[in-house]
Amino acid sequence: MADVTIAASFELKPGRYPDKSGHDLLRDIIKGALQAWPVGPKDIDGLLVTPSGQAGGAGIDAYIHDKIISEMGIRPTFAETLNAGGATFPMMVHRAAMAIADGRANAVLCISAGKFLKISAGGGEAAKMISEPDLEAPYGTFIPGLYALIASEFMHKRGITKRDLARVAVAERQWALRNPDARMHGAGAIAIEDVLASRPIAWPFNFLDCSIPSEGGGAVLVTRGDLGRKWARQPAYVLGYGEAHPRGTISSPGSLIETGAVQSGAEAFRRAGLSPSDIDVAQLYDAFTSTPLLLLENLKFVDEGGSGEFVQGGGMDPGGTMPVNTYGGLISYGHTGDASGMSVLIEGVRQVMGEAGERQVARADRGLVHCYGGMMFDHVTLILGRES
Amino acid sequence: MSGKLVPEINDVTREYWEGTALGELRLRTCLSCDAKFRFNHGWCPQCGSAELGMEATSGKGTVTNYTVIHVPPYEAYAAEVPYALVLVELDEGVRMMANIVDCDPASVGIGMRVEVTFEERGPVMLPQFRPSN
Ligand SMILES: [Zn+2]
Secondary structure, three states, X not given: OOOEEEEEEEEOXXXXXXXXXXXXXXXXXXXXXXXXXXXXXXHOOEEEEOOOOOOOOOOOXXXXXXXXXXXXXXXXXXXXXXXXXXXXXXXXXXXXXXXXXXXXXXXXXXXXXXXXXXXXXXXXXXXXXXXXXXXOHHHOOOHHHHHXXXXXXXXXXXXXXXXXXXXXXXXXXXXXXXXOOOOOOOOOOOOHHHXXXXXXXXXXXXXXXXXXXXXXXXXXXXXXXXXXXXXXXXXXXXXXXXXXXXXXXXXOOOOOOOOOHHHHHHHHHHHHOOOHHXXXXXXXXXXXXXXXXXXXXXXXXXXXXXXXXXXXXXXXXXXXXXXXXXXXXXXXXXXXXXXXXXXXXXHHHHHHHOOOHHHOOOOOOEEEEEEEEOOOOEEXXXXXXXXX | OOOOOOOOOOOXXXXXXXXXXXXXXXXXXXXXXXXXXXXXXXXOOOOOOOOEEEEEOOOXXXXXXXXXXXXXXXXXXXXXXXXXXXXXXXOOOOEEXXXXXXXXXXXXXXXXXXXXXXXXXXXXXXXXXXXXO
């Protein structure tokens, strides 16, 4: 792998920003990042932006990168509006690292803001967007329901229970209590019984199995290694990445639980020359409680069917054998719509850079970030480290 | 009209909806490589051939994935909850989405044997499934 780092990150606190458009939030992120980072517009020669507005119902801006270029006064040699749903964020790092390795850019700003409709409307409208219009959408597709189809196969074939799913929410709440920016920071601890007693949404998911619709966004700066060492006390080195897109709709052929994470994870580990046991901390995209468990299995952190025992034994908790979603996850931190995976990525960066505050894990020499897009269709795995 | 989503009848899909109007669930077949698949495009996803046929299925299959939806995705489905949303593996080896009707949604599970039935939805007869045997 080429000498590439993530030198800085910046994130808005997730919440509700009713008076701001996605573009307004992007401006807030740029202003905040330029104040917080030791770089100016002249240093930035690459730009990757997500099209804000996907879950907001206001229309998608596919030319948002041009507006940002104009407003920032930058003249990048590598720039685009990029979307693969939740997978976009480690994908941005992957694309930026390739551009840097190819000499096309030196410092690439990766930025995203997200708006989110009310949960019920968002679940239906977003489901329409990713469903086959004639063969799926007429059956009343709903985002929690589509994930539930995957979860049902996972539970049936691997012996995972609703209590195992609920335990993920319990662990993520423990992390959120340590993160002042998390939506559920002040909400107190929860038990498995609280999750099981919350109202049913789509079997096997109850209300507390679902992520929290929020608005926000953030940015990271991917740089040439020497720039990362100049701009950051401890940059996060990009050690490996992998990408896979083995299906595009939920009723495509094949098992729903052999996700693209199997392939993208293996590729990332191969490039990094590492194995799952070398990873100290992991951030695994968690729209619902089932997905971190499935990803733990697909990425080979545990054996098939072993994720239930892992989570019940406190493996992903604070102090666990491999902490997972140490910022509270999308389930207790907040799911910022278009920008959700940016939160997952930024926590991976912060842990490796040693910037995670009260929730900093004892050992974070190597961290893994895995995000997917669509209904687990697009997969990107990223491995970060403190040393190249 | 219920306000539920209605499939579009076009050149690619017409033969499929003509079949469901006759009480027949049809699959596309590839005349070059014998692959079977759903109707949603004009080429074979296995070999790329555009020489395609269509044949009737047995209308029988097995539930491979399921959920019971308790929160309506939009107003049109408010009267339907809770409803079962499933993937069915047809005996011909092709998977499709449907609802399971004519039963308590809580009784639906993986491995359940089902058979096709048809729901009038706007201009089409929409394939649905119900428990068989
Ligand atoms: Zn063929």
